[in-house]
Amino acid sequence: MQAAGLVSLLALMLAPAVAVTQNPRPRQAEVEASANLDADDVEPVLQRLSSLVSSGFSAHDAHILAIQIAAQPVRTEETHMIGVTFAGHRAAIRVVVWKDDPQAYNIYFFTAPDLAAALNRAIAAHMAAVGK
Numbered sequence: 001m002q003a004a005g006l007v008s009l010l011a012l013m014l015a016p017a018v019a020v021t022q023n024p025r026p027r028q029a030e031v032e033a034s035a036n037l038d039a040d041d042v043e044p045v046l047q048r049l050s051s052l053v054s055s056g057f058s059a060h061d062a063h064i065l066a067i068q069i070a071a072q073p074v075r076t077e078e079t080h081m082i083g084v085t086f087a088g089h090r091a092a093i094r095v096v097v098w099k100d101d102p103q104a105y106n107i108y109f110f111t112a113p114d115l116a117a118a119l120n121r122a123i124a125a126h127m128a129a130v131g132k
Contacts, residue, residue: 029112030094030110030111030112030116031110031111031112031113031116031117032108032109032110032116033108033109033111033115033116033117033119033120033123034106034107034108034109035106035107035123036104036105036107037104037105037106037107038103038104038105038132039070039102039103039104039105041126041127041130041132042066042069042105042107043062043063043066044126044130045107045122045123045126046062046063046065046066047059047062047063048119048122048123048125048126049062049093049109049119049122050062051122052086052115052118052119052122053084053085053086053115054084054085054086054088055084055085056082056083056084056085057082057084057093061082065080065095068080069097069099069105069107072097072099073099074099074100074101074102075099075100076098076099077096077097077098077099078096078097079094079095079096079097080094080095080096080097081093081094081095082095084115086112086114086118087114087115089112091111091112091115092111093109093110093111093115094109094110094111095107095108095109095110096108096110
């Protein structure tokens with residue numbers, strides 16, 4: 001099996017359980033950064049997230065998460081937890097993905113206020129760069 005196929009299979013096997021709620025909410029001390037993304041924007045946004053943090057979510061991790069999100073069944077919600085270091089402090093990111101259809105995703109990042117603000121700026125920069 002080719003390495004890319006093995007990585008894809010591993011990502012699918014490690015995918016979190018699916019739960020349907022459609023209305024994720026921030027928990028206490030969390031702030032939301034979110035975006036409605038086309039399928040081709042998911043990995044670039046995740047790559048921008050990986051460049052914001054000093055550890056805990058690498059470019060490779062962004063790629064694996066993008067594979068997991070692409071494999072997510074339509075009309076389902078999945079939650080992914082990420083522990084990172086941002087601006088010298090540990091932070092948790094709760095990534096909630098609602099897949100509307102095969103090419104449309106609502107992605108919510110719930111995290112510390114300073115990281116959420118940086119992520120909202122990164123999402124806006126990506127969307128501007130691709131003319132959306």
